[in-house]
Amino acid sequence: MSTTLNASGAVDRRAFVSQLIAASPDALIVSGLGSPSYDVFAAGDRDQNFYLWGAMGGAVALGLGLALAQPDRPVLVITGDGEQLMGVGTLGTVGAKQPRNLTIVVLDNGHFGETGMQRSHTSLGTDLVAVAQGFGIKDAFAVREAGRAGEVAERVMARRGVAFAQVFIKPDEPPRALPPRDGVYVKNRFRAALGFSTF
Protein backbone atom coordinates (compact mmCIF):
# COMPACT_ATOMS: atom_id res chain seq x y z
CA MET A 1 0.00 0.00 0.00
CA SER A 2 1.21 3.45 -0.89
CA THR A 3 2.24 5.56 2.03
CA THR A 4 0.15 8.43 0.68
CA LEU A 5 -3.16 6.60 1.07
CA ASN A 6 -5.36 8.07 3.74
CA ALA A 7 -5.49 5.43 6.42
CA SER A 8 -5.65 7.76 9.40
CA GLY A 9 -5.17 11.46 9.00
CA ALA A 10 -3.99 13.27 12.09
CA VAL A 11 -4.29 16.96 11.27
CA ASP A 12 -7.03 19.01 12.96
CA ARG A 13 -8.82 20.69 10.05
CA ARG A 14 -10.01 23.79 11.92
CA ALA A 15 -6.62 24.48 13.49
CA PHE A 16 -4.80 23.92 10.20
CA VAL A 17 -7.09 26.17 8.16
CA SER A 18 -7.05 28.85 10.83
CA GLN A 19 -3.22 28.91 10.92
CA LEU A 20 -2.99 28.79 7.13
CA ILE A 21 -5.28 31.79 6.65
CA ALA A 22 -3.70 33.77 9.49
CA ALA A 23 -0.34 33.36 7.77
CA SER A 24 -1.76 34.22 4.30
CA PRO A 25 -3.27 37.66 4.97
CA ASP A 26 -3.20 38.82 1.34
CA ALA A 27 -4.84 35.71 -0.08
CA LEU A 28 -8.01 35.70 -2.14
CA ILE A 29 -9.69 32.52 -0.91
CA VAL A 30 -12.12 30.18 -2.66
CA SER A 31 -13.59 27.37 -0.55
CA GLY A 32 -15.19 24.17 -1.82
CA LEU A 33 -18.67 23.20 -0.73
CA GLY A 34 -19.32 21.49 2.58
CA SER A 35 -16.85 21.33 5.44
CA PRO A 36 -14.04 23.32 3.77
CA SER A 37 -16.41 26.30 3.46
CA TYR A 38 -17.29 25.87 7.16
CA ASP A 39 -13.61 25.66 8.09
CA VAL A 40 -12.74 28.85 6.18
CA PHE A 41 -15.68 30.73 7.71
CA ALA A 42 -14.85 29.44 11.20
CA ALA A 43 -11.37 30.96 10.81
CA GLY A 44 -13.03 34.38 10.51
CA ASP A 45 -15.22 35.90 7.81
CA ARG A 46 -13.31 38.03 5.27
CA ASP A 47 -14.49 40.07 2.29
CA GLN A 48 -11.85 38.28 0.21
CA ASN A 49 -13.45 34.85 0.85
CA PHE A 50 -15.65 33.25 -1.79
CA TYR A 51 -17.59 30.38 -0.23
CA LEU A 52 -19.11 27.77 -2.50
CA TRP A 53 -22.28 25.99 -1.37
CA GLY A 54 -22.64 24.02 -4.59
CA ALA A 55 -21.04 23.80 -8.05
CA MET A 56 -19.25 20.65 -6.88
CA GLY A 57 -16.02 20.13 -8.80
CA GLY A 58 -15.69 23.82 -9.64
CA ALA A 59 -13.58 25.23 -6.80
CA VAL A 60 -10.18 24.94 -8.46
CA ALA A 61 -11.52 26.10 -11.84
CA LEU A 62 -13.01 29.18 -10.18
CA GLY A 63 -9.72 29.79 -8.43
CA LEU A 64 -7.88 29.47 -11.75
CA GLY A 65 -10.00 32.12 -13.48
CA LEU A 66 -9.49 34.37 -10.45
CA ALA A 67 -5.73 33.77 -10.36
CA LEU A 68 -5.37 34.57 -14.07
CA ALA A 69 -7.38 37.78 -13.59
CA GLN A 70 -5.42 38.85 -10.48
CA PRO A 71 -1.80 37.81 -11.12
CA ASP A 72 -0.48 40.16 -8.43
CA ARG A 73 -2.58 38.63 -5.65
CA PRO A 74 -2.13 35.19 -4.12
CA VAL A 75 -5.14 32.92 -4.68
CA LEU A 76 -5.79 30.05 -2.29
CA VAL A 77 -8.32 27.31 -2.99
CA ILE A 78 -9.30 25.23 0.06
CA THR A 79 -11.44 22.23 -0.77
CA GLY A 80 -12.11 18.61 0.14
CA ASP A 81 -11.15 15.31 -1.42
CA GLY A 82 -14.63 14.60 -2.80
CA GLU A 83 -14.92 18.04 -4.39
CA GLN A 84 -11.44 17.80 -5.88
CA LEU A 85 -12.09 14.33 -7.26
CA MET A 86 -15.26 15.49 -9.05
CA GLY A 87 -13.28 18.17 -10.88
CA VAL A 88 -10.00 16.30 -11.04
CA GLY A 89 -9.38 17.12 -14.71
CA THR A 90 -9.09 20.77 -13.73
CA LEU A 91 -5.69 19.95 -12.28
CA GLY A 92 -4.64 19.32 -15.90
CA THR A 93 -6.04 22.70 -16.88
CA VAL A 94 -4.06 24.29 -14.04
CA GLY A 95 -0.98 22.32 -15.09
CA ALA A 96 -1.30 23.72 -18.59
CA LYS A 97 -1.44 27.35 -17.38
CA GLN A 98 0.95 27.14 -14.39
CA PRO A 99 -0.43 30.24 -12.63
CA ARG A 100 2.34 31.32 -10.26
CA ASN A 101 -0.13 32.76 -7.75
CA LEU A 102 -2.39 29.73 -7.22
CA THR A 103 -2.16 27.34 -4.27
CA ILE A 104 -4.56 24.42 -3.91
CA VAL A 105 -5.12 22.86 -0.48
CA VAL A 106 -7.15 19.64 -0.34
CA LEU A 107 -8.38 18.76 3.14
CA ASP A 108 -8.47 14.99 2.77
CA ASN A 109 -10.36 12.85 5.27
CA GLY A 110 -10.78 10.07 2.74
CA HIS A 111 -14.55 10.33 3.00
CA PHE A 112 -17.61 12.15 1.70
CA GLY A 113 -18.23 13.91 4.99
CA GLU A 114 -21.40 15.80 4.14
CA THR A 115 -23.38 12.75 3.05
CA GLY A 116 -22.71 10.16 5.75
CA MET A 117 -18.96 9.54 5.68
CA GLN A 118 -18.88 7.09 2.80
CA ARG A 119 -15.31 6.26 1.79
CA SER A 120 -13.96 8.31 -1.11
CA HIS A 121 -11.44 7.33 -3.77
CA THR A 122 -8.54 8.62 -1.67
CA SER A 123 -9.37 5.84 0.81
CA LEU A 124 -9.68 3.35 -2.03
CA GLY A 125 -6.49 3.74 -4.02
CA THR A 126 -6.25 7.26 -5.47
CA ASP A 127 -3.04 9.11 -4.65
CA LEU A 128 -3.88 12.80 -5.18
CA VAL A 129 -0.27 13.98 -4.97
CA ALA A 130 0.69 11.60 -7.77
CA VAL A 131 -2.38 12.72 -9.73
CA ALA A 132 -1.47 16.40 -9.36
CA GLN A 133 2.15 15.74 -10.32
CA GLY A 134 0.98 13.70 -13.30
CA PHE A 135 -1.07 16.69 -14.43
CA GLY A 136 2.06 18.85 -14.37
CA ILE A 137 1.83 20.41 -10.90
CA LYS A 138 5.38 19.60 -9.81
CA ASP A 139 5.15 21.25 -6.38
CA ALA A 140 2.57 18.79 -5.07
CA PHE A 141 3.10 17.29 -1.64
CA ALA A 142 1.40 15.64 1.33
CA VAL A 143 1.01 17.27 4.75
CA ARG A 144 0.62 15.06 7.81
CA GLU A 145 1.42 17.47 10.62
CA ALA A 146 -0.60 20.51 11.67
CA GLY A 147 2.62 22.42 12.25
CA ARG A 148 3.25 22.68 8.50
CA ALA A 149 0.46 25.22 7.86
CA GLY A 150 3.06 27.99 7.87
CA GLU A 151 5.07 26.18 5.21
CA VAL A 152 2.03 26.05 2.94
CA ALA A 153 1.25 29.71 3.67
CA GLU A 154 4.80 30.65 2.67
CA ARG A 155 4.10 29.20 -0.79
CA VAL A 156 0.77 31.07 -0.95
CA MET A 157 2.38 34.41 -0.22
CA ALA A 158 5.47 33.86 -2.41
CA ARG A 159 3.52 33.49 -5.70
CA ARG A 160 6.46 31.68 -7.24
CA GLY A 161 4.58 28.76 -8.77
CA VAL A 162 1.42 26.72 -8.55
CA ALA A 163 1.40 24.45 -5.50
CA PHE A 164 -0.82 21.58 -4.38
CA ALA A 165 -1.00 20.38 -0.76
CA GLN A 166 -2.92 17.26 0.22
CA VAL A 167 -3.54 17.61 3.95
CA PHE A 168 -4.41 14.41 5.79
CA ILE A 169 -7.03 15.53 8.30
CA LYS A 170 -8.78 13.59 11.03
CA PRO A 171 -12.09 12.19 9.74
CA ASP A 172 -14.14 14.00 12.36
CA GLU A 173 -16.91 16.58 12.00
CA PRO A 174 -16.36 19.80 13.93
CA PRO A 175 -19.43 21.92 14.75
CA ARG A 176 -20.87 23.53 11.63
CA ALA A 177 -20.01 27.17 11.06
CA LEU A 178 -22.22 28.36 8.25
CA PRO A 179 -20.98 31.13 5.93
CA PRO A 180 -23.44 33.34 4.02
CA ARG A 181 -25.43 31.35 1.47
CA ASP A 182 -26.39 34.38 -0.64
CA GLY A 183 -24.00 34.00 -3.57
CA VAL A 184 -24.85 37.42 -5.01
CA TYR A 185 -23.92 39.09 -1.72
CA VAL A 186 -20.66 37.16 -1.39
CA LYS A 187 -19.73 37.86 -5.01
CA ASN A 188 -20.43 41.58 -4.81
CA ARG A 189 -18.63 41.90 -1.46
CA PHE A 190 -15.58 40.11 -2.90
CA ARG A 191 -15.50 42.34 -5.99
CA ALA A 192 -15.97 45.48 -3.91
CA ALA A 193 -12.93 44.47 -1.82
CA LEU A 194 -10.93 44.47 -5.07
CA GLY A 195 -12.37 47.82 -6.12
CA PHE A 196 -14.88 46.54 -8.69
CA SER A 197 -18.51 47.55 -9.07
CA THR A 198 -21.31 44.99 -9.22
CA PHE A 199 -21.34 44.93 -13.03
Place this chain on the structure above:
Amino acid sequence: MTTTTTEAHAWQQAVFDALKAGGVRQIAYVPDAGHSYAIRQAQQDPDITDVVLTTEEEGVAVVSGAWLGGQRAALLMQSSGVGNCVNMFSLLRSCNFPFLTLVTMRGEYAEFNPWQGPMGKTTQQALELMGITVLRASNPEEVGEIVSAAADSAFLAGEQVAVLLSQTLIGRKKWERN
Protein backbone atom coordinates in the same frame (compact mmCIF):
# COMPACT_ATOMS: atom_id res chain seq x y z
CA MET B 1 -25.61 24.26 -48.75
CA THR B 2 -21.90 24.66 -49.02
CA THR B 3 -19.83 27.11 -47.08
CA THR B 4 -16.71 28.39 -48.74
CA THR B 5 -13.48 28.78 -46.88
CA THR B 6 -13.55 32.55 -47.32
CA GLU B 7 -17.04 32.86 -45.82
CA ALA B 8 -16.18 30.59 -42.92
CA HIS B 9 -13.15 32.70 -42.20
CA ALA B 10 -15.17 35.91 -42.30
CA TRP B 11 -17.76 34.90 -39.70
CA GLN B 12 -15.16 33.27 -37.50
CA GLN B 13 -13.17 36.50 -37.63
CA ALA B 14 -16.34 38.41 -36.69
CA VAL B 15 -16.70 36.20 -33.59
CA PHE B 16 -13.22 36.99 -32.34
CA ASP B 17 -13.46 40.67 -33.24
CA ALA B 18 -16.70 40.97 -31.24
CA LEU B 19 -15.12 39.30 -28.20
CA LYS B 20 -12.09 41.54 -28.44
CA ALA B 21 -14.21 44.68 -28.85
CA GLY B 22 -16.31 43.54 -25.89
CA GLY B 23 -13.25 43.59 -23.64
CA VAL B 24 -12.98 39.84 -23.15
CA ARG B 25 -9.66 39.01 -21.44
CA GLN B 26 -9.99 35.26 -20.91
CA ILE B 27 -11.22 32.72 -23.44
CA ALA B 28 -11.85 29.24 -22.01
CA TYR B 29 -12.63 26.47 -24.46
CA VAL B 30 -13.03 22.89 -25.42
CA PRO B 31 -12.03 23.06 -29.08
CA ASP B 32 -14.31 22.81 -32.08
CA ALA B 33 -13.44 23.39 -35.71
CA GLY B 34 -15.86 26.32 -35.78
CA HIS B 35 -13.97 28.00 -32.96
CA SER B 36 -10.50 27.35 -34.35
CA TYR B 37 -9.92 30.92 -35.56
CA ALA B 38 -10.91 32.51 -32.23
CA ILE B 39 -8.79 30.02 -30.29
CA ARG B 40 -5.77 30.71 -32.49
CA GLN B 41 -6.21 34.47 -32.14
CA ALA B 42 -6.65 34.18 -28.36
CA GLN B 43 -3.39 32.26 -28.12
CA GLN B 44 -1.57 34.98 -30.04
CA ASP B 45 -3.16 38.02 -28.39
CA PRO B 46 -1.03 39.35 -25.49
CA ASP B 47 -4.12 40.88 -23.85
CA ILE B 48 -6.11 37.63 -23.83
CA THR B 49 -5.44 34.47 -21.83
CA ASP B 50 -6.58 31.24 -23.46
CA VAL B 51 -7.58 28.39 -21.16
CA VAL B 52 -7.96 24.92 -22.66
CA LEU B 53 -10.35 22.81 -20.58
CA THR B 54 -10.68 19.08 -20.03
CA THR B 55 -14.47 19.43 -19.83
CA GLU B 56 -16.80 22.34 -20.49
CA GLU B 57 -18.16 22.61 -16.95
CA GLU B 58 -14.71 23.75 -15.82
CA GLY B 59 -15.18 26.71 -18.12
CA VAL B 60 -18.34 27.85 -16.34
CA ALA B 61 -16.30 28.14 -13.13
CA VAL B 62 -13.23 29.63 -14.85
CA VAL B 63 -15.19 32.50 -16.41
CA SER B 64 -16.98 33.12 -13.09
CA GLY B 65 -13.62 33.28 -11.31
CA ALA B 66 -12.39 35.71 -13.95
CA TRP B 67 -15.37 37.98 -13.24
CA LEU B 68 -14.74 37.75 -9.52
CA GLY B 69 -11.25 39.03 -10.29
CA GLY B 70 -12.47 41.87 -12.50
CA GLN B 71 -12.05 40.40 -15.98
CA ARG B 72 -14.56 39.61 -18.69
CA ALA B 73 -14.34 36.09 -20.05
CA ALA B 74 -16.12 33.86 -22.55
CA LEU B 75 -16.60 30.10 -22.88
CA LEU B 76 -16.37 28.49 -26.33
CA MET B 77 -17.72 24.99 -26.81
CA GLN B 78 -19.64 22.63 -29.04
CA SER B 79 -23.29 21.73 -28.43
CA SER B 80 -22.32 18.40 -26.84
CA GLY B 81 -20.52 20.34 -24.12
CA VAL B 82 -23.67 22.12 -22.94
CA GLY B 83 -24.89 18.88 -21.40
CA ASN B 84 -21.65 18.55 -19.47
CA CYS B 85 -22.26 21.96 -17.87
CA VAL B 86 -25.78 21.61 -16.51
CA ASN B 87 -25.18 21.45 -12.75
CA MET B 88 -22.30 23.93 -12.96
CA PHE B 89 -24.75 26.44 -14.50
CA SER B 90 -26.25 26.66 -10.98
CA LEU B 91 -23.16 28.69 -10.05
CA LEU B 92 -24.31 31.37 -12.51
CA ARG B 93 -27.84 31.50 -11.15
CA SER B 94 -26.87 31.29 -7.49
CA CYS B 95 -24.45 34.21 -7.77
CA ASN B 96 -25.88 36.02 -10.80
CA PHE B 97 -22.54 35.92 -12.60
CA PRO B 98 -22.48 37.55 -16.03
CA PHE B 99 -21.98 34.74 -18.54
CA LEU B 100 -21.22 34.62 -22.25
CA THR B 101 -20.87 31.35 -24.12
CA LEU B 102 -20.61 30.68 -27.84
CA VAL B 103 -21.81 27.26 -28.90
CA THR B 104 -21.09 25.71 -32.29
CA MET B 105 -23.98 23.42 -33.18
CA ARG B 106 -23.93 19.79 -34.23
CA GLY B 107 -26.72 17.35 -34.77
CA GLU B 108 -29.09 19.79 -36.47
CA TYR B 109 -28.18 20.10 -40.17
CA ALA B 110 -26.69 17.59 -42.62
CA GLU B 111 -25.34 15.66 -39.63
CA PHE B 112 -23.48 12.48 -40.54
CA ASN B 113 -22.92 11.29 -36.94
CA PRO B 114 -26.14 10.23 -35.19
CA TRP B 115 -24.41 10.38 -31.80
CA GLN B 116 -24.47 14.19 -32.10
CA GLY B 117 -28.28 14.24 -32.37
CA PRO B 118 -29.53 13.74 -28.81
CA MET B 119 -27.56 16.64 -27.31
CA GLY B 120 -27.61 18.88 -30.38
CA LYS B 121 -31.38 18.79 -30.60
CA THR B 122 -31.81 19.64 -26.91
CA THR B 123 -28.99 22.16 -26.51
CA GLN B 124 -31.24 25.23 -26.57
CA GLN B 125 -33.75 23.70 -24.13
CA ALA B 126 -30.99 22.62 -21.75
CA LEU B 127 -29.61 26.16 -21.66
CA GLU B 128 -33.06 27.70 -21.22
CA LEU B 129 -34.01 25.25 -18.47
CA MET B 130 -30.99 26.52 -16.54
CA GLY B 131 -32.06 30.14 -17.00
CA ILE B 132 -29.68 31.13 -19.78
CA THR B 133 -30.94 33.39 -22.57
CA VAL B 134 -30.35 31.88 -26.00
CA LEU B 135 -29.59 33.84 -29.17
CA ARG B 136 -28.84 32.20 -32.49
CA ALA B 137 -26.77 33.22 -35.51
CA SER B 138 -27.42 31.37 -38.76
CA ASN B 139 -26.16 33.74 -41.45
CA PRO B 140 -22.50 34.71 -41.74
CA GLU B 141 -23.26 38.43 -41.97
CA GLU B 142 -25.20 38.53 -38.66
CA VAL B 143 -22.66 36.69 -36.51
CA GLY B 144 -20.61 39.68 -35.39
CA GLU B 145 -23.64 41.76 -34.42
CA ILE B 146 -25.27 38.96 -32.43
CA VAL B 147 -22.10 38.06 -30.54
CA SER B 148 -21.58 41.74 -29.78
CA ALA B 149 -25.16 42.07 -28.54
CA ALA B 150 -24.73 39.01 -26.32
CA ALA B 151 -21.53 40.46 -24.85
CA ASP B 152 -23.36 43.71 -24.03
CA SER B 153 -26.20 41.82 -22.32
CA ALA B 154 -23.72 39.77 -20.29
CA PHE B 155 -21.24 42.42 -19.24
CA LEU B 156 -23.39 45.57 -19.18
CA ALA B 157 -26.64 44.08 -17.86
CA GLY B 158 -25.21 41.13 -15.95
CA GLU B 159 -27.16 38.51 -17.89
CA GLN B 160 -26.35 34.89 -18.73
CA VAL B 161 -26.34 34.53 -22.52
CA ALA B 162 -25.53 31.81 -25.03
CA VAL B 163 -25.11 32.33 -28.76
CA LEU B 164 -25.77 29.22 -30.81
CA LEU B 165 -23.73 29.25 -34.03
CA SER B 166 -25.85 27.22 -36.44
CA GLN B 167 -24.47 24.16 -38.15
CA THR B 168 -25.34 25.82 -41.47
CA LEU B 169 -22.51 28.28 -40.79
CA ILE B 170 -20.03 25.52 -40.30
CA GLY B 171 -21.25 23.52 -43.28
CA ARG B 172 -21.03 19.86 -44.09
CA LYS B 173 -18.26 18.01 -42.36
CA LYS B 174 -15.97 16.12 -44.73
CA TRP B 175 -15.68 12.57 -43.53
CA GLU B 176 -13.31 11.33 -46.22
CA ARG B 177 -9.73 12.31 -45.59
CA ASN B 178 -7.83 13.09 -48.77
